[in-house]
């Protein structure tokens with residue numbers, strides 16, 4: 001056998017690390033400089049490409065990197081913030097750039113511990129039915145290393161939270177299903193995202209559950225917030241460069257007027273009679289997309305109706321319509337064609 005053939009079949013050591021310029025990996029976060037960071041040299045098949053339209057918020061992304069680069073994760077990383085503030089995107093962005101395989105667990109109230117562990121599945125091998133062990137995403141991350149993203153983990157039931165205790169602490173984890181105990185890979189990073197700090201009873205996030213302090217104290221928390229005007233303008237410019245600037249600016253103005261009415265001008269919830277609906281960056285981006293997709297002969301109201309207004313509760317409807325009129329005036333009933341003609 002030739003040397004080449006031997007090399008071609010040699011298994012790849014996915015845990016091998018390389019030193020790379022921080023600017024090369026994260027041009028949005030680091031100026032060209034001598035700052036270096038470590039990342040996995042080879043891309044594992046379980047890596048997930050991140051959203052090319054995502055623009056990270058510098059401070060939070062750097063704090064999360066500090067956590068990822070530390071020799072030991074004394075705590076898991078908790079990303080807390082309102083819906084659509086980019087929690088999931090931040091985790092996926094960092095994982096992708098660092099070539100870390102990513103295992104997403106979309107947590108919900110009816111999920112049980114076995115969903116984290118895995119189960120036996122039936123398979124056919126040589127025309128014979130066999131039983132195969134299939135690890136769940138959390139167990140895979142624990143065994144192989146990579147990012148374990150416990151997405152929206154404040155939706156977990158009490159039973160599931162107890163099962164996650166060991167995981168977020170990095171302790172040996174007994175898998176009931178397989179009667180085996182797995183230990184945490186040194187390159188396994190556990191990140192949880194949540195709308196609340198586990199307070200439960202949140203009017204806006206009614207499916208969020210109360211979580212015990214012991215669990216919550218096992219996280220290092222980073223709070224994600226809606227982007228400021230400059231940041232959101234950059235996001236929209238990247239996402240919808242063909243929409244006229246005045247329209248992009250008005251979309252952002254509207255988003256912030258809604259956030260003022262929902263969360264207060266300081267976004268700290270200090271507001272009387274807040275509206276419950278939230279105009280997140282998710283909606284901003286979706287609206288810009290559908291304005292274009294609906295075509296030049298449809299009005300702005302038509303697409304706004306579809307991406308947002310239809311989901312507003314009757315209690316919020318009047319205030320919401322007032323805010324739309326205040327920001328857009330007559331333009332909301334104009335077609336994209338008319339708005340493109342506007343200087």
Ligand SMILES: Nc1ncnc2c1ncn2[C@@H]1O[C@H](COP(=O)(O)OP(=O)(O)O)[C@@H](O)[C@H]1O
Pocket residue numbers: 051053054055056057081082083084085086087088089090193224227235281282283285
């Ligand atoms: N910083 C950002 N840059 C670009 N798009 C963003 C950003 N933050 C949020 N978005 C948009 O909003 C959507 C929702 O973000 P996501 O991370 O899923 O929010 P969360 O997990 O906080 O609810 C994304 O899919 C993306 O379209």
Ligand SMILES: [Mg+2]
Pocket residue numbers: 087088089151152193
């Ligand atoms: Mg999310």
